[in-house]
Amino acid sequence: MITREELIGIGVYNKPHGIAGEISATVDVDVDVLSGFSCLVSEIDGIYVPFFVNACRPKSHETVLLTIDGISNEQEATKLVNHEIYALKRDYDMLDDETDADALPLDYFIGFELQDENHVRVGEIVDVDEQTDNALFIIDRDGQELMVPATDDLIVEFDLEKKVMVMALPEGLIDLNV
Numbered sequence: 001m002i003t004r005e006e007l008i009g010i011g012v013y014n015k016p017h018g019i020a021g022e023i024s025a026t027v028d029v030d031v032d033v034l035s036g037f038s039c040l041v042s043e044i045d046g047i048y049v050p051f052f053v054n055a056c057r058p059k060s061h062e063t064v065l066l067t068i069d070g071i072s073n074e075q076e077a078t079k080l081v082n083h084e085i086y087a088l089k090r091d092y093d094m095l096d097d098e099t100d101a102d103a104l105p106l107d108y109f110i111g112f113e114l115q116d117e118n119h120v121r122v123g124e125i126v127d128v129d130e131q132t133d134n135a136l137f138i139i140d141r142d143g144q145e146l147m148v149p150a151t152d153d154l155i156v157e158f159d160l161e162k163k164v165m166v167m168a169l170p171e172g173l174i175d176l177n178v
Helices: 031-035 074-078 173-177
Strands: 007-016 023-027 040-044 047-051 053-058 063-068 084-088 113-115 121-129 136-141 144-149 155-159 164-167
Touching: 007 040, 007 074, 031 053, 121 144
Parallel strands: 113 164
Antiparallel strands: 007 023, 007 084, 023 063, 040 047, 040 084, 053 063, 113 121, 121 136, 136 144, 155 164
């Protein structure tokens, strides 16, 4: 049985596209990454259910059209509308360090150690706040909460295997949070 702890939120199903069961979805990952997942998961009646993608094609920068195994008409696709889409964490673990940070949802980095450019530990990424126009990493720094902009411009490098992210933090940013 799939549990919530095994999942990373990556998007939401929008509406059926045509009458053959294809459905549009807004996702936080690149089509290439999405196509490599073993399945997509959604919560249906309180249970996390895997759905196997037969085809995936981009519609726009954030929207894809999905053909899902076992969904062959508009009525079946409608049952998924507005359901959250999750990916299995273990599918992300198969990615390599050449993966661009933009290809990963920000939630993936929860649990990573954040370091500055000098590889000095800043703290642990414990949450992501996407309530504002600019997403923020919530950092636990020895029991103190810090907020750091979650922008690709500041990310110098990350190591998926060691779960470490190095960021070029603007001077004084850490002091602002204190």
